[in-house]
Amino acid sequence: MGTLPCYMQSTYLPYASLRPRGSSASHLHRSIVNFVPRDVAGFPRRKCGPFEYGLNQKTEFCKLYYDNSLQKRCPLPRNIVVRSEFAAEAGSPDASYSLTESQLGSKVRGICFYFVAAVAAIFLFIFMLVSHPFVLLFDRYRRRTHHLIGKIWASLSVFPFLKVTFEGLENLPAPETPAVYVSNHQSFLDIYTLLILGRNFKFISKVGIFVIPIIGWAMYLMGTIPLKRKDSRSQLDCFKRCMDLLRKGASVFFFAEGTRSKDGKLGAFKKGAFSIAAKTGVPVVPITLMGTGKLMPVGMEGTLGSGLTPFNSYDLVGISVYLLIVDLAAWAFNGTDIGLDDPDKQAILLWHSSNHSTQPPPRRAFVITRINKQSHETIVDLSTQSIVSARVYTGFGYPLFTSEEHAAATALPITYPPFIASVTKRKLKITEVLCDTFSVGWFGERKKGKREVRVLCYYLDGTVNMYVRPLEGITVVVDADEMKITKYYDRHTVPMPKIDGIEYRASKQKPPFGPSVEGAALVQPNGPGFEIDGHMIRWANWNFHLGFDIRAGPIISLASIYDLEKDEYRRVLYRGFISEMFVPYMDPTEDWYYKSFFDAGEFGFGLSAVALEPMTDCPSNAVFMDGYLAGQDGKPIKMSNVFCIFERNAGDVMWRHTETGIVDQLIREVRPEVSLVVRMVSTVGNYDYIVDWEFKQSGSIKVTVGLTGVLGVKGTTYTHTDQIKEDPYATLIADYTLAPYHDHFLSYHLDLDIDGDQNTFVKDKLVTKRITDHSSLRKSYWTVERQTAKTESDARIKLGMEPAELLVINPSKMTNMGNHVGYRLIPGSLAGALLSDDDYPQIRAAFTKYHLWVTPYNKSEKWVGGEYSDQSRGDDTLATWSARNRAIENKDIVLWYTLGFHHVPYQEDFPPVMEGMKLVEESTDGLRTVEISVFGWGDDVGRVFWGRRWSGFVFGVGKVIQGGAAKRWWCSSSKAAEF
Ligand SMILES: [Cu+2]
Structure with missing residues (x-):
């Protein structure tokens, strides 16, 4: 019989988890990297992290786990119990359970829970009392009847509110087998969970419990073993009684840590349970309790999280319940937008720099609700359970549609x-x-x-x-x-329009099919090279926070890069996100003129996000994360697999050099390009936008937007271009089908904080110089003249007009050579606004007038088309903010970069369309740079899958290569990267 060694090698791996009713039971893929405590692991946590694929893999993992090489790295006894760290289990990506739960919802639920538990206890205790003499007579040690009543009581108390899931029950020993059951301890709820398990084990409890009416008395009748802590005589008695019970066929239960964990981390184990098992020769049954700590943490007072962390389901329930409680009118909730109210930036930075050891800033929600045709703005403080402010918005424009x-x-x-x-x-x-x-x-x-x-x-x-x-x-x-x-x-x-030739599903295609492509995958035998800790992601030299927003989709915050020489993280990007997307169509006729969409502000880039599919949307090595949104009734909606995170090794070279000049030596040095990608896909109507944030070891961040989907088309009577006598504002792409011209503009909010938040935007202009004094045989050269942007007007730039390098520098930080530390912004091919300034869509989207704007940081300036962009009138745009011409030199500044794409549809685009825009941040050695460039993708990478036509995958830097001739050339030249 196994004793302590049995525990070590045990395949008994039952675990119980609790989640709120209604939340999905599916575990997140990303959870595998989510729950080994940092202090335990000290290496990418997924190496200790088992169990995302069901029990067989769990068992497999267990075997694997005890493989020597891993054993060295994963502290042994913690294997089974680390699942208590699986606090994110209820779907939230938060690993530290106590940090993000909303006290609002918890309190209401808590009161109801205790009420139900008390009522149930009163009735059931009577049964227990009546049956007690019989129990003593016939089943003195196991007391199965009492345990059954306990199970009923716990079930009645818990089931209206929470869902208990057991896994690995098949690994439990038979009920009559005496055993020492051991588990972690996170919460008062653990007792309920264990009672529902229905095993007749005897708990150990401090003596004081027995005086509590009903509950305490019931515990006494169930045969709970009393223990006075710090009383060695009592401890001895307790041990003796445990051994006695085990020998008589009953089982005992221990919380291995002795007490509840206050911070969700697993504490040290007391050895008592194991000594008892060893002495009596009974098996040890380890149980992992997950989620209870999140639902009812010790104390309940620590409910704060990073103010940057997006909401989880608890938060959203809390917010909606609270809003309903405070509003006596009992209006339909009709919430249209619940987002984080941005915490004070300095407070966040302070908290972050203290390594989260200080009090985090208040966690607040900014809620817009439509009530009686008015937009109500409410800020709810989750930590103080109060409404910070409430007002009715009276300006122009409306919130996004739910x-x-x-x-x-x-x-x-x-x-x-x-x-x-x-x-x-x-x-x-x-x-x-x-x-x-x-x-x-x-x-x-x-x-x-x-x-x-x-x-x-x-x-x-x-x-x-x-x-x-x-x-x-x-x-x-x-x-x-x-x-x-x-x-x-x-x-x-x-x-x-006809249905011929518009099928896009590969499964419905008829031959001839396109070329078959062998599957390719990146194999990572040691698992991913990154760690996810709640919302913080660490990879290579990068560390950043990933949040999900109903409007922006992914929000990257607090991105910093590790400096080996300085042995510290250096700040790069406080926050980056898509602020708005503008898609105006160029058909001024009655049925089409109004089409001038603000996809983020009107439809929500996050709201329109879709679940990513493993192996197709994201490569085989991707890890997935969920997000949460509030539904119209305020109830949380889980957005499964809304992000995927993966390492990309596309076979590219990051840096190389061959030294050919040294006699008898050929020196070749190559660094492969490996990067980390965070991806979201947003499907806004006919378009699918693939949003990537790519972090590179070189220190650069590359931001990519891929456009795909189907064209927005207009019905027509035309079947041939000969019939078109007037401007069709469109291309005839099929019978009776016009594809109107249009633009896609995306504006990025890039709050760069290079080595601190006091930064300056500079332009290194390339200026031609004439040599007229015959000092050289040359007549001219070009040189660099630095211009510092002092106010906002200096930094409104239409790119492509003059050669210049664009930099954000920290004027107070120099390299050893005396160069300023900074990042460079390198634009790619560009599209500027072509509408006239007084056209209404252009007034609303005035941010497209310049490619680049720089403003001083202002918490309220987030959405370049306005907070209320639906039917906005251009009174709250980046252009109006910038018109104040504020000072921006050596200040906390924000870059707004708008990349764009004039879309002239061609027949080749039909039916599927694949466009590409890339915003790239790159690096050169020494000076950190930001590169923003627009790349072109061949328009029909998708056709490989659609199978109808194949014309190669074109990856042309700085050019959009679309259309038949160009594509065919690329394809036949074999220069094109093959898909
Ligand atoms: Cu388009």
């Missing part, structure tokens, strides 16, 4: 008689019609209008490629507050 609003609006036309008549008139089937919502924009109206949305409809009938079959000529306008159709027009009818 998923529920989209769903409700798109359902309206299908039952609207005039719409049904229009469909019937076109000889189409109403059952094959699907609709989508489109923001209406602002076109000079003086009076404040309604919060409206247009609903456009599409026709399936044999295809799933709905966006290429529009019901052209029909306009449905919906009042989004009242959720009813307010205007309806049926202007004209055009033929419905």
Whole structure:
């Protein structure tokens, strides 16, 4: 029989976990790297981290774990119990459970929980009392009846609120086998969980417990073993009693740490349980309790987290419950936007620099709700359970649309008689019609209008490629507050585009197929080379925080890079995110003029994010993370696999040199390019945006946006370009199908803090000099003249007009040579705004007027198109902020970089489209640089999968190479990188 060694090699690996009702039971892939305590591991934690793929792998892992090489690295006894660190188990990426839970929701739930538990206890205790004489008579040691009653009580108390999941029950010994059960201890809830397990083990408890009415008495009747802590005689008695019980066929239970963990970390084990097992020769059954500490932490007072950390489900429940409680009107929640209220930057920096040893800044939510056609802004402080501020927004513009609003609006036309008549008139089937919502924009109206949305409809009938079959000529306008159709027009009818050749699913393709491609994968035998600790990600020399936002999607914060010589992290980027995306279409006709979308502010880049699929969206070595959003009713919505994080080794060279000049020696030195990518995909209508943040060992950050999906098209009567006599504002790409010209502009908020937050933006202009004094045989040369941007107007730059290097430097930090420390911004190919300044969409998107802007840091300046970008009027944009012309020299500055892409659709783009834009930050040796460039992707990498045509994967720096001729050349030249 195993005793202590048995424990070590045990395959008994049951564990219980608790999660709030309604939350998903699925564990996150990213969890594998999430829960080995830093102080235990000291190396990438996934090496100690088991168990993401189910029990077989767990057992496999266990065997693996005891392999000698790993044993050296993973402190042994902690293996089984580290799962208590799996506090993020309920879906939150937070590893430290006590830091982010909302006290608001917890309190309400806690009161209800104790109430239910007390009522149940009173009734069940009577049964226990009545049965006690029989128990003493027939089952003195095991007391199965009492344990059954205990199980019923715990189940009744817990089940209305929490879900208990057991895994590995098959590894438990038979109920009648005496054993020493051992587990970690995180919370008062552990007792409930263990009672629900239904094993007749005797707990050990301090004597004081027995005087508590009902509960204490019940514990006494169940045969709980009393222990006076720090009383050696009592300890001896306790041990004797345990051994006695074990010998008589009962089991005992120990919390191996002796007491509850106050910080979620696993404490040292007391040896008592193991000595008893060794002496009696019974097996030790290790149990891991997970999630209880998060649900009911010790004390309950430590509820603060990094103010940068996005909300988890607890937070969101807490916020919505609290808002409902405080608002007596009991309005429908109708929340449209719950985001973090940005914590004070200096407070965050201070807390971060103290290695989180000081009190974190208050954790607050900024909530926008639509109530009675008004936008209410509420800031809720999660740590003090109070509303910090509440006001009604009276300016122009509206918050983003919720998923529920989209769903409700798109359902309206299908039952609207005039719409049904229009469909019937076109000889189409109403059952094959699907609709989508489109923001209406602002076109000079003086009076404040309604919060409206247009609903456009599409026709399936044999295809799933709905966006290429529009019901052209029909306009449905919906009042989004009242959720009813307010205007309806049926202007004209055009033929419905055919369904031939628009299938994009590989599974539905007919031969001939494109070339087959052998699968390629990056194999990492030692697992990923990065660590995820809550929301902090460490990889190579990088350390940064990854958050998820309903509007921006990924938010990178506190990115810093490790300096080997200085043995410290150096600050690079306080925060970076997509502030807005602007997509204006160039068709001014009645049915299309309004199409000028603000994808982040109107539709939410985060809200539109989709679950990433392993092996296709992300490579085989990717680790996934979830995010949380609030639904319209305030309830949390889990966004599964919203991010993937992976190391990229695309076979590129980061740096190389061959030394050929030395006689008899050939010196070749090569550094392969390996980087870390954080990815999110946002599907906004017909477009899918692939957002990558790539961190490189060289110190650079490369930000990429890939555009793919299907084109937005317009129905027409044309079938040949010969028929087109007027400007079609579009390309005819198929029969009856025009693809209007349009732009995609993305504006990035880049709050660079190079070695501190006092930075300066400088422009190193390349200036041609004439030599006229005959001092050289040359007539000219160029040199560099540095210009320092003193105020905001100095830093409004249209790129591509003059040769210049763009740098953010720290004026007070020099290299040994006396050069300033800084990052360089290197733009790639560019697209500037082509609309006139007085055009309404351009007024709203005035941030596209310049590629680069620099502003002093201001907490309220986050969204370049305005906080309320739907129907905004351009009164709250980057352009209006910058017009104040504030000082920016040696200040905490923010760079706003807008990359853009004029999209002229070509026939090759149809049906699938693949465009590419890349914003790159690069590095040269010594001086940290930021490179922003626009790369072009061949437009049809996707066609490999669609299988219809294959024309290579083009990766041209600085050029967008699209269209037949160019593509074919690239393909045949074999210069193109092959997919
Ligand atoms: Cu486009």
